[in-house]
Amino acid sequence: MRLRAAALGLAVGGAVSCAYYNGMWSADHLAKEARRLEASGRDVDARSYWSRAAVKAESMVVGHPNSRWAEDALVLQGEALARSGACARAQGTLALALRSVRDGALRERAALAAAECALEQNDPVGADRELATVVQSRDGRRRSRGTWLAGRAAAARGDYVSAIDWSRRSEEPAAGALRARVLLAAGRAGEAIVLVDTLARGAVREGEWMSLLEDVSRAAGADAASGALDRLLARGRMPAGARGRLLLADADRLFAAGRTAAAAARYARVVQLVSDSVEGQRARVRRIRVLAAQADSLPDLTSARRQLERLTENGGAGAAADEAQALQSLLTRASGSVEAPGLVAFRVAELVRDSLSAPRVAAQLFLAFAAGRPSSIFAPKALVAAAALLPEERDSLLAVLDSSHAGSPYTLALRGDPSPGFVAAEDSLAQALGLEPPAAAALRVRRVAPPVPGPRGPGLDPPPAGPPAPGSP
Incomplete structure (x- = not known):
């Protein structure tokens, strides 16, 4: 009996040990x-x-x-x-x-x-405390990861010299990208771009490239980021999907920077490279958005709207259907702006400027509003907006303001003179457009900066994220 119990105990213990293993x-x-x-x-x-x-x-x-x-x-x-x-x-x-x-x-x-x-x-001091011994480890892999993390911690503290030193001591694939971001944050864009070109020969992950090129664009401009991407794609081996995503992001940056022709070429390349992918579908819609931004007249916007209609009817928008619908709505409103009553026409001009990013058409709409409603208190505001969009006609438009609307709050504000009615006029316009409540404060005389009519229209893109800390992975 004792032997049987002992054997049973050994068997159970072995089973538990095996299960644990x-x-x-x-x-x-x-x-x-x-x-x-x-x-x-x-x-x-x-x-x-x-x-x-x-x-x-x-x-x-x-x-x-x-x-x-x-x-x-x-x-x-x-x-x-x-x-x-x-x-x-x-x-x-x-x-x-x-x-x-x-x-x-x-x-x-x-x-x-x-x-x-x-x-x-966001506790770089705590990270340093944990890494104190790991950065001296005898194990190369753990030491390498530790020095990379120490570089991120130093960058988060703003100690760029230490961050560069730590990242140089690491063999982590992300260490080079970290060093490039630190150089950008330190204002050493030239060195950073040289390093980025060097990294293009190695193995840097798509996610690292996406964020790194964003950082290059913020520090040195969209054209610099676009050039770095060209060199990366020429040297590196990357799947078509990853290339498409990087090119789409590059096209978006170029468009945001006003480089519409370059953006259109990028979108076309995405469509050619990954036609049936989500990126390809988005690129098709955004190419039409570029056409709208490049428009010289309302008929050009109508042409863009018809292209978008054909694309959506054929199912070409795919995953970008919501984006296509938003663009379609804006193009439709712009097409009907000539018959728009009252301040609706002014609102449409703002939408064309701010949401479609079509400055030439927006300028025409502002001028048409001012010409069709010369007695409106907002006619001078429309002329100010047109002058900002048509630098070649600025002087002549300012002359019209001085001769026909010298006492307007907008003309006075543009000249930097005291403008008792400026705040009241802006509150009245906002209330009429249903954009914000009127100012609660009593009217007061104030000297204001020259008015630049701000964006009111809904953007087709979400607001850009703030720049990440250089130590972000």
Whole structure:
């Protein structure tokens, strides 16, 4: 009986040990796959695997806290939570690991994960604290990742010299991109662009290129970013889908910078490269948006509207159907502007200027409003708007303002003279257009800057994100 009980105990213990080993193997396997996906630039898929690895590791920690692999499971749980984007949940696990784990390699892994979470939470000082020993690790891989994270922390603190030094000491694929971003942030755009061209010969992930080219555009202009992309595509091997996404983003930057011809060429290239993709569908719609922006007259806008109608009727807009619908609505309103009553015509002129980015047509509409309603208090405002869009006619339009509307609040404000009615006129216009409530403050005499009628129309694109910190991954 005793022998049978002992044998049964050994069997049960062996089964538990085997189950634990299999669970830990599964967690490690998921983590390995997550790292592989990260290396190939598939961050979204990688986070899914990290999340699954965290669940597996946690079950090992809870079910077998005294096992020989308990420390491995605890560190992997914290590491996987951090890499999956769940830093708030990872903090307690990583803090426990750093307090209790005895193995040096495991402690370094936990410290790296804790440093990443500190950076995600905008705590570069905390990241430095976690990295103090890892940057001196005997393990080259962990040391390399540690120096890269230290570079990000230094960049977040504004210590660009240290950030460049740390990034040079790292062999992480993202270290070069970090150094380029730091150079851009430090105002050394020329050096950064040279480095970007060097990086084009290596293995930098699509996501890194997307954000890096955005940074180049912000620091040195859309043309500089476009040139860097051309050199990248000429040298590097990149799937068609990735090329299409980078080219589409480049076209958008060029369009925003007023480089409509270059933007149109980029959109055409996207359509040619990845015709049936989401990027190709968006590029088709945005090519028509460029045609609208290049329009010289209302008939040109009508032509663009008809092209868009044909595209949507044939299903060519695809994933860009909502974008096409918004553009269609604006083009339709612009086409009917000639018959628009009262201030609606002024509103349409603003939409054409601000939402369609079609300055020449907008100028014509402002001039038509002023000519058709010369006694309107807003006729001078329309002339001011037209003068801003037609620099070659500015002097003659200012002469009209002086001769026909010398006492207008808009003429006075343009000259920098006291303008008692300027605020009241602007509030009245906003109220009439249903854009904002009238000013609550009593009318007052004030000296104002020359009025530049601001954007009122809905944009076809979301507002641009603020520039990321140089240390962003």
